[in-house]
Amino acid sequence: xxxxxxxxxxxxxxxxxxxxxxxxxxxxxxxxxxxxxxxxxxxxxxxxxxxxxxxxxxxxxxxxxxxxxxxxxxxxxxxxxxxxxxxxxxxxxxxxxxxxxxxxxxxxxxxxxx
Amino acid sequence: xxxxxxxxxxxxxxxxxxxxxxxxxxxxxxxxxxxxxxxxxxxxxxxxxxxxxxxxxxxxxxxxxxxxxxxxxxxxxxxxxxxxxxxxxxxxxxxxxxxxxxxxxxxxxxx
Numbered sequence: 001x002x003x004x005x006x007x008x009x010x011x012x013x014x015x016x017x018x019x020x021x022x023x024x025x026x027x028x029x030x031x032x033x034x035x036x037x038x039x040x041x042x043x044x045x046x047x048x049x050x051x052x053x054x055x056x057x058x059x060x061x062x063x064x065x066x067x068x069x070x071x072x073x074x075x076x077x078x079x080x081x082x083x084x085x086x087x088x089x090x091x092x093x094x095x096x097x098x099x100x101x102x103x104x105x106x107x108x109x110x111x112x113x114x
Numbered sequence: 115x116x117x118x119x120x121x122x123x124x125x126x127x128x129x130x131x132x133x134x135x136x137x138x139x140x141x142x143x144x145x146x147x148x149x150x151x152x153x154x155x156x157x158x159x160x161x162x163x164x165x166x167x168x169x170x171x172x173x174x175x176x177x178x179x180x181x182x183x184x185x186x187x188x189x190x191x192x193x194x195x196x197x198x199x200x201x202x203x204x205x206x207x208x209x210x211x212x213x214x215x216x217x218x219x220x221x222x223x224x225x
Binding site: 031033040041042043044045048050055056088090094097098100102103104105106107108 | 144145147154155156157158159162164201203205211212213215216217218
């Protein structure tokens with residue numbers, strides 16, 4: 001199994017809703033990542049987990065809350081989002097978070113905030 | 115931090131060759147990646163360079179010069195399916211796991 005899966009594929013939510021994005025990999029990777037990507041822009045790193053511990057938070061607003069329940073799963077909890085948070089949210093994983101390891105990306109969740 | 119520059123768009127015809135340049139400025143360097151991203155899809159890994167020189171993988175090759183802060187991705191025998199955005203990304207040494215992406219180069223392949 002060499003893929004990263006993400007659910008849901010599409011999500012529409014209101015500004016008062018609470019929802020979660022899910023990511024899963026079974027490649028034995030110990031580093032997992034959340035990125036946000038706006039149209040025609042490169043991915044922007046949000047969070048990095050290494051060995052299930054948060055190692056990088058790129059000053060992301062608290063309305064985004066990551067969670068890594070185990071080495072295969074990564075969640076992103078969403079609460080009180082703004083319309084400008086509408087974007088493609090990509091999950092990725094790599095063998096480790098040291099340099100030189102290829103990151104495998106999931107297909108993303110297309111989020112629309114109304 | 116890192117400044118990563120690559121052209122915004124390039125157009126080429128089917129069967130031709132296109133070279134996408136990427137220049138970077140970084141205080142620490144742990145390798146450079148190239149990713150391909152089709153519209154609405156996830157980025158997929160193409161190549162990784164950490165030492166100077168050329169890495170060849172089928173129709174795609176990537177070159178790195180660390181002293182010049184320069185890389186290029188060479189796409190040969192272009193096919194229509196190569197129309198995509200190509201992202202140059204630097205792995206800095208001062209922030210493990212963080213990939214700094216360039217803005218991407220949109221390659222348009224015409225018949």
